Amino acid sequence: MQLLALLACALLVPSLHGHPIRPRAQRNSGLLTLPVRRVERNTDLHVDLRHQQNINRAQRLVARAAGLPGPSDVELLQNLHRRAEFIPELERRFNIPQANAGLPTIETSGIAKLAVENDDDTSDNAPPKLANFSSVIEIDGADTSYVITVQIGTPARDFNLILDSGSGDLWVSSDQCTSENGSGCGNHTFLGSDVSSSFVNSRKKWSITYGSGFANGEIVNDTIVIAGMVMNDHTFGVAHSISSSFSGDTIADGLMGLSKSGLSTQGVPTPVEALRNLGFFKSAITSYRLPRLIDNENNGEVTFGGLDETKFDPSTRVDINASNSSFWIIPLEGVSVDGQSVAVNSTEALMDNGTTLLVVPTADAVALHSQIPGAKQQGSGQFSIPCDTTTNVSLRFGGRDFAIDPKDLVFASRGRKTGDCTSGIGSFDDDKWLVGDTFLKAVYFSTNVDANTVTLAKAI
Known part of the structure; x- marks a missing residue:
């Protein structure tokens, strides 16, 4: 029996026109x-539940990369229920069923009531935005x-x-x-x-x-x-x-x-x-410059056949040998916060632009957030950070540190600058880092099938 999911996706479509650009012969011959x-699935689902959807997807993706069976739909739905228990306005308002009650006993009405309040009005009088049905994890990136x-x-x-x-x-x-x-x-x-x-x-x-x-x-x-x-x-x-x-x-x-x-x-x-x-170019290279909504720039592009040197600082370029996996997995050489090294256990990073968050092993997430001023571990096990954080978190690849833009450290803030926001760095029980858009929006990201390499550089 198909599980009821939690809430509907309301899609906001950016205004960028989608017709293809022909090869830029003058600048990038053969590319x-x-x-x-950038498609924003900015639903009425509570930000922490959308965050959990991303964690759910990450769990399945790393299981696939390891050749292991991933969590079932039942387990992922239980994850969402557990997360909902730590959202006070939902628990108070809708009497959320406990996850340990077991999914077969959860009533449809209880699931359908997992609705979020208007982000600008969290008072007891704020009308709930009622839920429709959606997936326990949204299509290749919940956000x-x-x-x-x-x-x-x-x-x-x-x-x-x-x-x-x-x-x-x-x-x-x-x-x-x-x-x-x-x-x-x-x-x-x-x-x-x-x-x-x-x-x-x-x-x-x-x-x-x-x-x-x-x-x-x-x-x-x-x-x-x-x-x-x-x-x-x-x-x-x-x-x-x-x-x-x-x-x-x-x-x-x-x-x-x-x-x-x-x-x-x-x-x-x-x-x-x-x-x-077919001979359109010499190497099977795919390069990405991912756009960021709050920049208000339609500067995203994908380039086949090479790298667009107008989109990155060439002095920061590193070429990194990937593993023999069919996924793009590269060595993680270190992590720092505001220039201070943070001891982490993981030494591998799976690079995936279909993942919204940076998702890391729980012990590494604790160590990392302990160095971010104002960060707090929530009862759910995930983290919050100040919405106006200016902390510089950097990942080291290919001998170079690449900084996450502080505005990407905050997950789905909608521009809010006060109080605490959900961290764009999530945690799960695995031994590798799943490096998604929290990091990739700040870099130029390129993959080369023929050389089995990943290229990173500071995006411009």
Whole structure:
């Protein structure tokens, strides 16, 4: 029986137009560059529960990287219930069921009442924003995703795809798609033989499970245009069945995985490898400049085939050998707070732009927050920090320290500058760091499949 999830996603779509930029021949010969849109899933769900959704996803992702079974939906839902118990306004107002009561005894009405108050009015008279249904973990980043637009089919139509360096498949929803709850697959652009004359179905099955949901269907061939470059007869997936986390997302029509192709459940090259194979550029390199909402700049981009030197300080560039894993895992050489070294146990970092937070082993999170002025460990085991923190937290990779922007240390503050905010550094029980957008928004992040390297530099 499918579990009831907690609350609905209300999507705010940035105003950046999604048409691809053609290769910048004058500046970056042989490179393909597209704008990246930052999609804010800024729901009415309480910030701490959204934070927990990210922790949930992190638990599943690192389990996949280790080749281990991840936590079940039941366990993840219990995580959310436990977290809710430490949110006073929810416990007081809605009589939240205790997690140890066991999920089979939790009443639907109790789950549906897990609603958040208006952030600007937390008085007892503030009307609750009632919950709909959503996933226990949202689609590849509970708070944000980064989306590009490509053209697929004949005639070509725009498809919005989530960028994910932590998976290896490209897929879009098919015109036969149904959601896990038996309904349609939402308001998306769909693909099939009725809408594309170049569509060819191999009838071969494929399936993928993410930390945030699933998709399964058939492997097909069709024309895909990325940054003006045409890939005829490209092999990828169409999804006939998707989880509610995907069907409920009105922005993304599918997902583009940009790990190494060893993660492809379809058994095909990733898009950047396919573009390399076709001769559009020499190396299967993907480079990201992730935008930040509060900067009010539409400066995000993804570049295939190399690095855009206008987006980073070249004097800060380091090239780091990655592990043999199909994930982008590199050595973590050290951590410091305001220039003072912090002793941590972990020596590995999984780099993933599909993860919103920086999620670290619990002991490392305690050591790190103990050096951040005003940080507090909450009853839930997670942390708060002052909303106006100016603390400099740096991670050392490739012999160089890279600082997290203090405004990224705060999770979903909505610009609030007073009191305490949830930390953008979360904790879980694992032995490696999952380095997501809390860190990656401050750096230029590039992956090279052919050299098996990760490049980092200070973003500009």
